[in-house]
Amino acid sequence: xxxxxxxxxxxxxxxxxxxxxxxxxxxxxxxxxxxxxxxxxxxxxxxxxxxxxxxxxxxxxxxxxxxxxxxxxxxxxxxxxxxxxxxxxxxxxxxxxxxxxxxxxxxxxxxxxxxxxxxxxxxxxxxxxxxxxxxxxxxxxxxxxxxxxxxxxxxxxxxxxxxxxxxxxxxxxxxxxxxxxxxxxxxxxxxxxxxxxxxxxxxxxxxxxxxxxxxxxxxxxxxxxxxxxxxxxxxxxxxxxxxxxxxxxxxxxxxxxxxxxxxxxxxxxxxxxxxxxxxxxxxxxxxxxxxxxxxxxxxxxxxxxxxxxxxxxxxxxxxxxxxxxxxxxxxxxxxxxxxxxxxxxxxxxxxxxxxxxxxxxxxxxxxxxxxxxxxxxxxxxxxxxxxxxxxxxxxxxxxxxxxxxxxxxxxxxxxxxxxxxxxxxxxxxxxxxxxxxxxxxxxxxxxxxxxxxxxxxxxxxxxxxxxxxxxxxxxxxxx
Amino acid sequence: xxxxxxxxxxxxxxxxxxxxxxxxxxxxxxxxxxxxxxxxxxxxxxxxxxxxxxxxxxxxxxxxxxxxxxxxxxxxxxxxxxxxxxxxxxxxxxxxxxxxxxxxxxxxxxxxxxxxxxxxxxxxxxxxxxxxxxxxxxxxxxxxxxxxxxxxxxxxxxxxxxxxxxxxxxxxxxxxxxxxxxxxxxxxxxxxxxxxxxxxxxxxxxxxxxxxxxxxxxxxxxxxxxxxxxxxxxxxxxxxxxxxxxxxxxxxxxxxxxxxxxxxxxxxxxxxxxxxxxxxxxxxxxxxxxxxxxxxxxxxxxxxxxxxxxxxxxxxxxxxxxxxxxxxxxxxxxxxxxxxxxxxxxxxxxxxxxxxxxxxxxxxxxxxxxxxxxxxxxxxxxxxxxxxxxxxxxxxxxxxxxxxxxxxxxxxxxxxxxxxxxxxxxxxxxxxxxxxxxxxxxxxxxxxxxxxxxxxxxxxxxxxxxxxxxxxxxxxxxxxxxxxxxxxxxxxx
Numbered sequence: 014x015x016x017x018x019x020x021x022x023x024x025x026x027x028x029x030x031x032x033x034x035x036x037x038x039x040x041x042x043x044x045x046x047x048x049x050x051x052x053x054x055x056x057x058x059x060x061x062x063x064x065x066x067x068x069x070x071x072x073x074x075x076x077x078x079x080x081x082x083x084x085x086x087x088x089x090x091x092x093x094x095x096x097x098x099x100x101x102x103x104x105x106x107x108x109x110x111x112x113x114x115x116x117x118x119x120x121x122x123x124x125x126x127x128x129x130x131x132x133x134x135x136x137x138x139x140x141x142x143x144x145x146x147x148x149x150x151x152x153x154x155x156x157x158x159x160x161x162x163x164x165x166x167x168x169x170x171x172x173x174x175x176x177x178x179x180x181x182x183x184x185x186x187x188x189x190x191x192x193x194x195x196x197x198x199x200x201x202x203x204x205x206x207x208x209x210x211x212x213x214x215x216x217x218x219x220x221x222x223x224x225x226x227x228x229x230x231x232x233x234x235x236x237x238x239x240x241x242x243x244x245x246x247x248x249x250x251x252x253x254x255x256x257x258x259x260x261x262x263x264x265x266x267x268x269x270x271x272x273x274x275x276x277x278x279x280x281x282x283x284x285x286x287x288x289x290x291x292x293x294x295x296x297x298x299x300x301x302x303x304x305x306x307x308x309x310x311x312x313x314x315x316x317x318x319x320x321x322x323x324x325x326x327x328x329x330x331x332x333x334x335x336x337x338x339x340x341x342x343x344x345x346x347x348x349x350x351x352x353x354x355x356x357x358x359x360x361x362x363x364x365x366x367x368x369x370x371x372x373x374x375x376x377x378x379x380x381x382x383x384x385x386x387x388x389x390x391x392x393x394x395x396x397x398x399x400x401x402x403x404x405x406x407x408x409x410x411x412x413x414x415x416x417x418x419x420x421x422x423x424x425x426x427x428x429x430x431x432x433x434x435x436x437x438x439x440x441x442x443x444x445x446x447x448x449x450x451x452x453x454x455x456x457x458x459x460x461x462x463x464x465x466x467x468x469x470x471x472x473x474x475x476x477x478x479x480x481x482x483x484x485x486x487x488x489x490x491x492x
Numbered sequence: 493x494x495x496x497x498x499x500x501x502x503x504x505x506x507x508x509x510x511x512x513x514x515x516x517x518x519x520x521x522x523x524x525x526x527x528x529x530x531x532x533x534x535x536x537x538x539x540x541x542x543x544x545x546x547x548x549x550x551x552x553x554x555x556x557x558x559x560x561x562x563x564x565x566x567x568x569x570x571x572x573x574x575x576x577x578x579x580x581x582x583x584x585x586x587x588x589x590x591x592x593x594x595x596x597x598x599x600x601x602x603x604x605x606x607x608x609x610x611x612x613x614x615x616x617x618x619x620x621x622x623x624x625x626x627x628x629x630x631x632x633x634x635x636x637x638x639x640x641x642x643x644x645x646x647x648x649x650x651x652x653x654x655x656x657x658x659x660x661x662x663x664x665x666x667x668x669x670x671x672x673x674x675x676x677x678x679x680x681x682x683x684x685x686x687x688x689x690x691x692x693x694x695x696x697x698x699x700x701x702x703x704x705x706x707x708x709x710x711x712x713x714x715x716x717x718x719x720x721x722x723x724x725x726x727x728x729x730x731x732x733x734x735x736x737x738x739x740x741x742x743x744x745x746x747x748x749x750x751x752x753x754x755x756x757x758x759x760x761x762x763x764x765x766x767x768x769x770x771x772x773x774x775x776x777x778x779x780x781x782x783x784x785x786x787x788x789x790x791x792x793x794x795x796x797x798x799x800x801x802x803x804x805x806x807x808x809x810x811x812x813x814x815x816x817x818x819x820x821x822x823x824x825x826x827x828x829x830x831x832x833x834x835x836x837x838x839x840x841x842x843x844x845x846x847x848x849x850x851x852x853x854x855x856x857x858x859x860x861x862x863x864x865x866x867x868x869x870x871x872x873x874x875x876x877x878x879x880x881x882x883x884x885x886x887x888x889x890x891x892x893x894x895x896x897x898x899x900x901x902x903x904x905x906x907x908x909x910x911x912x913x914x915x916x917x918x919x920x921x922x923x924x925x926x927x928x929x930x931x932x933x934x935x936x937x938x939x940x941x942x943x944x945x946x947x948x949x950x951x952x953x954x955x956x957x958x959x960x961x962x963x964x965x966x967x968x969x970x971x972x973x974x975x976x977x978x979x980x981x982x983x984x985x
Contacts, residue, residue, distance in 0.1 A: 052595045056815050058588065058696040059575040059597060063730050093811050093857070095834055102814025150830055158819065287857035289866060292701035292808055294730050 015219040018247045020176035020212055026168050026199045027207040028071040033164035034138045035062030042205050046159035054164030056100030061293050068166035072112055073307050075168055075198035076134045078314055081116030085299050089291040097158050098141040108288040111135035120188045129185050130173035139165040179243035183236045191315045203235055210239055216250045226260040230274055233267045242267040246274050326356040335364055341378050349383040370408045385410050389417040398428055401474045429475045435484050442467045450489055495520035496657040500566050500714040503660055507565045514547035514565030518609050521567055525658045527985050528977060532634045534653040535612040536572045536582055543567055543609035550607040564607035569659035571650050572613040573620055575694035576600050583696050584628040585618045587816045587823045587841030597694020599705055599722045606721060611659050614649030618843045620670055620698040622646050623915045626906055627845045637941050637975040641899040644674030650708050651678040657974055661709050661718055665695055667702045668801050669919025672931035675708055676894035676944025679933045679971055681961055682708045683715050686951045687926035688733035691726030697812040699805035702923050710973055712961035716740035738955045742962035749783035752888045758794040759892020759918045768893045771935025771943045775964055789883050793876045797921040803856045803869035810853030873924045880925040884950045893918055894931040894944035918946055928954040932961040936971045
């Protein structure tokens with residue numbers, strides 16, 4: 014029997030607010046443990062939550078860009094469970110009346126578009142962070158808790174069981190990250206834990222519309238590991254089914270080292286979170302106008318930008334995609350394109366040499382002045398410098414921020430051309446290499462390339478090889 | 493003149509006229525505490541030095557010619573479930589026995605800012621769960637009218653402190669009667685404000701949708717003075733209401749002409765102590781004689797109120813009390829692993845009544861039971877609200893007994909939780925409806941115990957309740973303002 018894979022993702026991402034969801038504590042990452050805390054986010058007896066309006070606006074923004082239906086009335090509920098990183102022993106979350114329902118994200122796989130459907134988007138608070146002296150909370154001599162993170166606004170996005178393979182899950186996450194970055198809702202930094210993903214995965218006979226028994230996969234720390242883990246898990250389940258076995262409903266942990274999933278120690282009984290409406294908060298009522306305002310103020314999103322880049326600058330798909338995924342590189346391109354009209358050439362330089370030297374130097378594109386970059390291209394176009402010099406100047410410009418115009422003047426790097434400047438060099442090379450000259454005369458064309466190289470070296474790379482070639486040939490033939 | 497015998501209003505006047513200093517006032521109450529406290533045990537924590545420091549500061553400012561609030565220098569006692577920065581706040585529980593909050597509740601910040609010296613933190617039923625103050629993890633508080641009897645609860649400590657002249661004013665909290673019932677059993681005026689009228693920020697939660705802070709005092713005017721300063725919107729409490737705060741001041745010339753009074757049939761029940769019903773009806777007659785329009789009203793859903801309350805309140809409590817796990821503050825039992833630590837901390841930290849309610853609430857919220865219990869109770873609550881809305885179309889206030897019996901004996905109901913719960917039968921529906929509700933003395937039993945009458949009004953009409961209570965207390969010659977506390981060894985104080 015053939016099986017098809019059914020995957021649903023549950024994504025948590027921290028919203029990019031300055032302060033926490035229910036108090037005014039800072040959300041800055043990497044502070045001394047337990048310094049971004051107050052009675053509210055520590056859940057001290059008697060403290061009460063009060064909404065951060067900005068978090069709600071960002072959540073609405075995220076819901077809108079995901080085509081999710083923002084609810085005018087939603088409600089917060091308490092999810093009750095005991096864990097040391099949860100200061101109140103309940104998480105303020107949304108249960109049966111989420112902020113937004115439905116929605117989809119369009120992804121592109123091998124040139125085809127597909128809408129991945131969403132179930133819901135809701136807002137909740139982040140828990141603290143546990144650091145165990147050993148492997149886990151069980152068996153450690155001690156565990157430490159940092160509540161700096163507790164209370165940071167967290168957006169939960171739940172997809173429908175609509176994803177068919179690990180690769181599609183990765184593409185979905187990449188596009189999700191891109192669209193949320195563009196919307197300004199989240200910085201989506203997986204390495205800082207501001208974006209996390211769990212997955213439900215099951216198999217069913219191809220063509221069936223009944224869902225099979227699922228496993229929940231956790232602890233996937235990169236988009237790449239999501240793909241690997243889901244592909245592993247799909248294979249594992251297929252092997253069991255093919256062998257006539259049954260899948261156990263369980264939570265499995267992705268082991269990044271061993272590249273496999275292992276079952277988590279199952280807890281006694283199923284967890285019952287005893288959800289009930291949070292009595293400390295009124296239902297969240299959104300004004301229609303607020304949603305309209307946020308909707309009107311949405312920035313350009315990745316798909317739209319890709320299309321515009323193609324149309325406005327005549328870029329091809331891969332260039333447009335690069336300048337969309339790498340948002341700041343795209344911004345750099347667009348700024349430079351405002352003052353430089355050979356877009357193809359500009360795109361070639363930005364994605365080629367600029368990106369290369371940025372990687373080499375470890376600098377970011379934000380540190381490069383687009384004005385200087387255009388100067389450099391203009392010098393090259395005007396024939397004042399040649400390509401090798403241009404590359405050197407680009408590198409120096411990135412490292413030191415020096416204007417290429419000034420470098421050319423200071424170092425005398427302008428191009429050497431014309432008989433007046435080149436002839437003395439050519440004559441010198443001919444005098445010094447009689448053997449090669451003789452070889453050329455006897456018809457060995459390769460010899461001319463050697464001589465051109467010598468002249469170029471003498472010019473400090475500032476001469477044009479074509480011109481040198483021509484003058485050399487003329488000089489030798491004239492004797 | 494004994495300062496500790498004065499009402500808060502009188503003390504305020506004496507202080508403003510500079511006839512007495514705040515230090516003298518505070519000292520008088522401290523002396524009284526030294527004399528009476530050992531017999532009644534109203535307080536969990538005494539703060540004499542803090543009180544004298546504040547009094548001193550207020551006196552200096554007054555001497556310096558500063559214009560001060562009328563309550564500046566008037567001392568107060570605060571129930572021990574209201575957070576006080578730097579001062580332990582125990583909720584009368586082992587689990588918080590050594591917990592020192594790093595912040596002030598909004599009401600505490602207010603009273604400190606106004607210069608009201610804090611005399612101490614008062615005893616209560618653990619986490620405000622109880623009706624007799626016997627559920628304190630430390631010791632029960634005794635009723636000064638008869639030391640063998642309970643003062644009511646859960647704000648029993650606050651009630652007794654005011655009743656015995658150990659404090660002129662006190663703050664309590666009322667979830668299902670915890671201000672009104674002890675006020676009634678101790679012969680005081682006690683007000684549960686409209687839900688959302690007084691900020692709950694810093695009040696250690698029992699049942700969040702029901703908890704309200706309110707005053708206990710000798711007179712309606714004293715409660716009014718305190719309400720004037722603690723009422724109002726607080727951005728830290730999302731459930732507090734922005735409705736404008738009226739001046740609650742009670743004027744001596746108040747009348748009750750044309751006041752539409754509904755007597756709740758269920759709250760003058762034949763099953764109650766007949767002395768109470770008689771005393772309530774005597775007060776109703778007094779209102780009628782003075783021009784009020786009186787009629788009977790039935791609130792049939794009252795019968796379901798107790799059941800709904802004992803699902804909703806424990807459900808919320810089971811969640812609110814989850815945080816006492818020994819990780820961050822409070823009692824920690826230790827243990828071999830995290831679950832053992834949680835279990836032992838909570839098992840040893842909480843008393844039996846608290847555990848009972850956590851278990852009831854956990855059960856009611858569990859998957860498969862939620863719809864039948866919690867959700868059903870919430871529906872009853874909505875219907876009760878509607879009952880009140882309908883009744884308030886016909887009446888300005890609804891009245892009845894505050895309690896079915898006068899103060900009962902210590903130990904009388906501790907073995908039977910249901911009997912204990914029934915002592916709040918008259919108080920619960922007002923709380924579920926979220927309306928303001930007040931208890932005012934209305935008589936004295938043949939045993940010399942105070943009897944109370946409960947008045948409820950539509951939301952934000954606590955001013956009307958105080959005014960009617962003020963009218964009724966003009967005729968309280970049947971009941972001394974304060975008891976003479978008869979001591980076990982003979983004599984009285």
